[in-house]
Amino acid sequence: xxxxxxxxxxxxxxxxxxxxxxxxxxxxxxxQELNIEHGEMSLFRTTYNSxxxxxxxxxxxxxxxxxxxxxxxxxxxxxxxxxxLSKSSKPDxxxxxxxxxxxxxFSCGSKQVDLDLMYDSLSNFNEYVKNKFPKIILEAAILDxxxxxxxxxxxxxxxxxxxKGLYNFGPMFTAKEGKDxxxxxxxxxxxxxxxxxxxxxxxxxQLLKETEEQIKTSPVKNKFVGDIxxxxxxxxxxxxxxxxxxxxxxxxSGRSVYKDKLEKSIANNxxxxxxxxxxxxxxxxxxxxxxxxxxxxxxxxDKGVLKTLLLGIYGANKTGEKRSVNGGGAHIVEPGDKSxxxxxxxxxxxxxxxxFSGGYPSDNGDFSGVAKNSYYIENGEIKYxxxxxxxxxxxxxxxxxxxxxxxxxxxFGDSIYPWIQFSGITIS
Amino acid sequence: MINKDITSYSSIFSKDYTELRVQExxxxxxxxxxGDVIRNDSSSSSGVSSRTFKDGNWGFSSNPNISDKSVQSVxxxxxxxxxxxxxxxNNRCGIxxxxxxxxxxxxxxxxxxxxxxKYWIExxxxxxxxxxxxxxxxxxxxxxxxxxxxxxxxxxxxxxTSFSMTPKSHLYIVLSAEKDGNPIEFMDVYGGLGQLDxxxxxxxxxxxxxxxxxxxLIDKANGIHPDAGKKEVVLDGDLAGILAHEAVGHTTEAxxxxxxxxAGDNMNKQVSSSLISLVDFANVYQGEICPxxxxxxxxxxxxxxxxxxxxxILKSFMxxxxxxRHFETNPTxxxxxxxxxxxxxxxxxxxxxxxxxxxLDDMIASVEDGYYLMKTGNGQADSTSEFMFAVTMxxxxxxxxxxxxxxxxxxxxxxxxxxxxxxxxxxxxxWTSAGMCGKKQPMAVGMGGPAIKCQINIGGR
Numbered sequence: 001x002x003x004x005x006x007x008x009x010x011x012x013x014x015x016x017x018x019x020x021x022x023x024x025x026x027x028x029x030x031x032q033e034l035n036i037e038h039g040e041m042s043l044f045r046t047t048y049n050s051x052x053x054x055x056x057x058x059x060x061x062x063x064x065x066x067x068x069x070x071x072x073x074x075x076x077x078x079x080x081x082x083x084x085l086s087k088s089s090k091p092d093x094x095x096x097x098x099x100x101x102x103x104x105x106f107s108c109g110s111k112q113v114d115l116d117l118m119y120d121s122l123s124n125f126n127e128y129v130k131n132k133f134p135k136i137i138l139e140a141a142i143l144d145x146x147x148x149x150x151x152x153x154x155x156x157x158x159x160x161x162x163x164k165g166l167y168n169f170g171p172m173f174t175a176k177e178g179k180d181x182x183x184x185x186x187x188x189x190x191x192x193x194x195x196x197x198x199x200x201x202x203x204x205x206q207l208l209k210e211t212e213e214q215i216k217t218s219p220v221k222n223k224f225v226g227d228i229x230x231x232x233x234x235x236x237x238x239x240x241x242x243x244x245x246x247x248x249x250x251x252x253s254g255r256s257v258y259k260d261k262l263e264k265s266i267a268n269n270x271x272x273x274x275x276x277x278x279x280x281x282x283x284x285x286x287x288x289x290x291x292x293x294x295x296x297x298x299x300x301x302d303k304g305v306l307k308t309l310l311l312g313i314y315g316a317n318k319t320g321e322k323r324s325v326n327g328g329g330a331h332i333v334e335p336g337d338k339s340x341x342x343x344x345x346x347x348x349x350x351x352x353x354x355x356f357s358g359g360y361p362s363d364n365g366d367f368s369g370v371a372k373n374s375y376y377i378e379n380g381e382i383k384y385x386x387x388x389x390x391x392x393x394x395x396x397x398x399x400x401x402x403x404x405x406x407x408x409x410x411x412f413g414d415s416i417y418p419w420i421q422f423s424g425i426t427i428s
Numbered sequence: 429m430i431n432k433d434i435t436s437y438s439s440i441f442s443k444d445y446t447e448l449r450v451q452e453x454x455x456x457x458x459x460x461x462x463g464d465v466i467r468n469d470s471s472s473s474s475g476v477s478s479r480t481f482k483d484g485n486w487g488f489s490s491n492p493n494i495s496d497k498s499v500q501s502v503x504x505x506x507x508x509x510x511x512x513x514x515x516x517x518n519n520r521c522g523i524x525x526x527x528x529x530x531x532x533x534x535x536x537x538x539x540x541x542x543x544x545x546k547y548w549i550e551x552x553x554x555x556x557x558x559x560x561x562x563x564x565x566x567x568x569x570x571x572x573x574x575x576x577x578x579x580x581x582x583x584x585x586x587x588x589t590s591f592s593m594t595p596k597s598h599l600y601i602v603l604s605a606e607k608d609g610n611p612i613e614f615m616d617v618y619g620g621l622g623q624l625d626x627x628x629x630x631x632x633x634x635x636x637x638x639x640x641x642x643x644x645l646i647d648k649a650n651g652i653h654p655d656a657g658k659k660e661v662v663l664d665g666d667l668a669g670i671l672a673h674e675a676v677g678h679t680t681e682a683x684x685x686x687x688x689x690x691a692g693d694n695m696n697k698q699v700s701s702s703l704i705s706l707v708d709f710a711n712v713y714q715g716e717i718c719p720x721x722x723x724x725x726x727x728x729x730x731x732x733x734x735x736x737x738x739x740x741i742l743k744s745f746m747x748x749x750x751x752x753r754h755f756e757t758n759p760t761x762x763x764x765x766x767x768x769x770x771x772x773x774x775x776x777x778x779x780x781x782x783x784x785x786x787x788l789d790d791m792i793a794s795v796e797d798g799y800y801l802m803k804t805g806n807g808q809a810d811s812t813s814e815f816m817f818a819v820t821m822x823x824x825x826x827x828x829x830x831x832x833x834x835x836x837x838x839x840x841x842x843x844x845x846x847x848x849x850x851x852x853x854x855x856x857x858x859w860t861s862a863g864m865c866g867k868k869q870p871m872a873v874g875m876g877g878p879a880i881k882c883q884i885n886i887g888g889r
Contacts, residue, residue, distance in 0.1 A: 038686040041517065044509040045488040047769045049475070063545075066471040068492040081470060088546030089468045090553070119516060139687030139811075140868075174688035174811045181690045184811045223656055253461055253568040255604050255611045314466070357808045358887075359818025359838045363604060363611035366653075368838040368887025370816045387814060390840060390887040392656060426889055428656035 007153045013079040019056035023154035027051045033144035056082045060091040094317035098292030100156045106287035109165040109192040113145040125198040141171040175212045182214040190413035192283045217387035223428035227350030232410035232417035248315035267399035269304040272334035284414035296325040331415040336405030345380040368392035392426040442507045444482040446585045451768035454577040475768035478502040484520025485513040490769040525749045530730035532723040535593045538623040554631040563642045568604035588728025597627040607649040614645040617862040651833035654888035660798035665858030668877025675843035677779040678809030682751035689811045700847030702740035709778040718778035719861035719874035726772035731761030766869040780876030784853025793828040813843035838887040854879035
């Protein structure tokens with residue numbers, strides 16, 4: 001069967017077996033992946049996979065299953081299983097599937113991998129690191145090209161095709177001199193085409209340099225309350241925490257600190273956070289929500305005001321709030337007007353936080369964790385790289401305590417982040 | 429259920445060292461949020477993979493179809509991939525892997541008649557009803573039941589064969605309460621090795637534990653922020669397991685040692701108090717099967733226990749074939765892959781600090797001003813051996829007695845310094861296996877340990 005006919009056959013079987021509402025998606029992926037381990041390119045992987053995901057509702061009861069087979073027998077078995085799961089569940093009026101929308105095909109990235117380009121780029125990166133940063137051990141570096149073709153359909157007649165092909169690169173490295181070792185560090189990016197040396201993307205070159213500086217570290221001397229300047233590599237962790245507070249589970253359960261904050265100020269008015277999955281500025285676009293609606297760009301926080309929750313159909317029906325026009329992520333944070341250099345100069349006492357190794361934040365927003373690959377700042381100057389230093393605060397308060405946002409930003413392909421300075425953080 | 433006999437495919441292996449693995453992962457997930465079903469899923473993923481080694485390089489390929497044709501295809505593709513690398517770089521020409529030979533079958537499938545998903549939804553519903561009826565201070569309830577069956581069939585060019593069906597089942601209960609309008613949550617996890625029907629028998633068996641969990645939640649809602657800084661603490665057995673895993677385990681995985689881990693400079697040196705012995709158990713501890721038993725790894729190597737620290741001295745690293753070649757030692761059977769489409773990586777199996785001779789009550793009584801830390805969340809390791817992990821439940825200790833509960837925090841330390849501060853170890857042992865370790869791929873791991881008294885950095889205010 002062709003991919004389109006697999007979807008059509010599955011939908012037909014779901015109807016035949018008595019589902020009231022149903023949806024399914026088929027994703028076929030092919031990945032080619034080159035791996036450096038300990039400074040040697042020593043593994044080449046080629047993987048193929050399929051994923052057929054089915055969701056069905058019978059008498060307002062829900063069941064779901066996914067398999068990676070597309071033959072008729074497997075589909076029939078899975079459809080029967082999903083119907084059985086649905087019948088065995090509990091009814092809920094709030095379940096739903098996407099309404100009818102006109103058929104569309106979406107595309108992003110390249111159709112074909114350039115394997116020689118991949119090999120040469122990774123090999124050149126390996127040589128570059130060895131020559132330019134002799135103290136760096138490239139523990140792992142993975143460059144892959146992943147092509148995914150997805151087909152979506154449901155009982156309301158949606159019919160979407162999505163073709164994506166992106167290169168993804170993620171190096172992980174440590175610096176070592178004698179018996180002294182830095183913390184490991186990592187970063188990454190995704191791109192439609194490799195058009196420049198890998199170290200020129202994102203923050204790779206900067207982090208390699210900093211990691212060599214971090215072989216000798218010291219703890220901060222005393223506990224204090226000060227500023228943290230969160231780097232673009234680290235900012236995504238904090239914004240993901242924020243997103244979890246405004247998503248289905250936390251809002252429905254009533255556990256979210258932002259449950260009644262729509263259209264209210266939740267951050268300093270310097271912060272504007274967009275979720276722009278369709279942006280031309282990002283290489284990694286997505287086009288359809290997990291529920292099957294065509295995406296639109298949105299602004300999550302506009303000058304400090306919460307403009308949207310990230311609710312799917314179920315969350316929206318359960319809470320009476322609006323369904324989100326996208327699934328979050330694809331962040332673009334509006335830059336500020338001050339340079340990073342000036343922000344550092346304005347810091348009396350604090351930490352340049354490059355990596356946060358911490359526990360998941362509490363429901364009330366409290367977080368704590370270790371400042372990794374980070375620097376102590378005093379009297380407007382970076383003093384020394386730190387270790388054994390913890391940062392603690394409350395993410396909700398922290399958003400109100402933004403002092404400055406840098407005018408420089410980093411584009412990782414799937415998000416664009418500046419440096420943000422927060423005050424009132426306990427550093428110990 | 430996957431085909432158990434794949435030995436005949438050895439005839440189509442190339443001349444190079446090759447591994448062939450057929451694997452299926454099956455998962456059931458049911459979720460209830462305040463009594464409503466938010467997840468009711470039963471899924472599977474299966475396929476075949478081949479990995480080929482020649483002249484220091486590996487080629488790997490996988491396919492979701494399991495047929496003669498797809499087996500031929502992945503073997504050819506993995507061979508082509510290694511040829512591609514060898515053509516571009518022949519610097520490691522002539523490197524050979526250590527040979528291994530092991531055969532084992534392990535099937536931990538339930539022998540009981542399987543209950544259907546309706547039974548398990550009702551099971552969760554009765555737990556939810558119990559909480560709702562008996563604990564009015566609980567403002568939100570999330571219950572997740574999850575089982576993972578990992579079934580593998582392996583054949584290697586050196587004649588190793590292995591069939592394993594390793595299941596795990598866990599129940600996650602997240603409860604919330606409010607204090608002055610602020611939400612406070614506490615999650616506890618129940619379960620371990622086995623399929624759902626073997627691990628969970630009767631909802632009533634959970635009621636006592638739920639009552640205890642709610643008690644902790646209420647204490648925590650009235651709790652305080654810990655005083656940040658270096659403190660004397662007693663880590664409960666639940667935390668000692670993650671300490672073994674994050675603080676020492678990752679640092680002594682041989683691939684991370686090659687990546688610059690500080691453990692590489694400390695072999696046969698004192699890295700902890702002499703009270704500490706730490707072992708990565710392959711499958712059995714004191715005659716009892718471990719939470720994540722591994723008998724033959726995914727490179728066809730017989731899994732052996734690895735004594736990482738013996739009486740405070742660093743003794744061994746965990747190896748796959750390639751790192752054992754590098755370090756001129758034997759592979760330890762730690763190479764494991766999560767999915768059919770994943771290559772084996774060095775992974776811990778059941779990493780544990782061994783029990784000592786002290787009693788937990790005496791350990792708490794010996795602390796003048798510190799904390800008793802009981803439950804943990806996520807954690808992370810580092811090449812420097814500086815670790816962190818979340819603490820989700822604990823109490824302050826004042827003059828040898830438990831005081832107020834503390835709110836969520838994080839603890840950290842440099843393992844090879846912190847472990848030297850260990851002054852007491854309890855004589856009991858707790859195992860956990862609820863979390864998944866992340867290292868390119870997720871992986872089920874077991875973690876175990878007794879209570880430990882030590883000094884550690886704690887986050888707070």
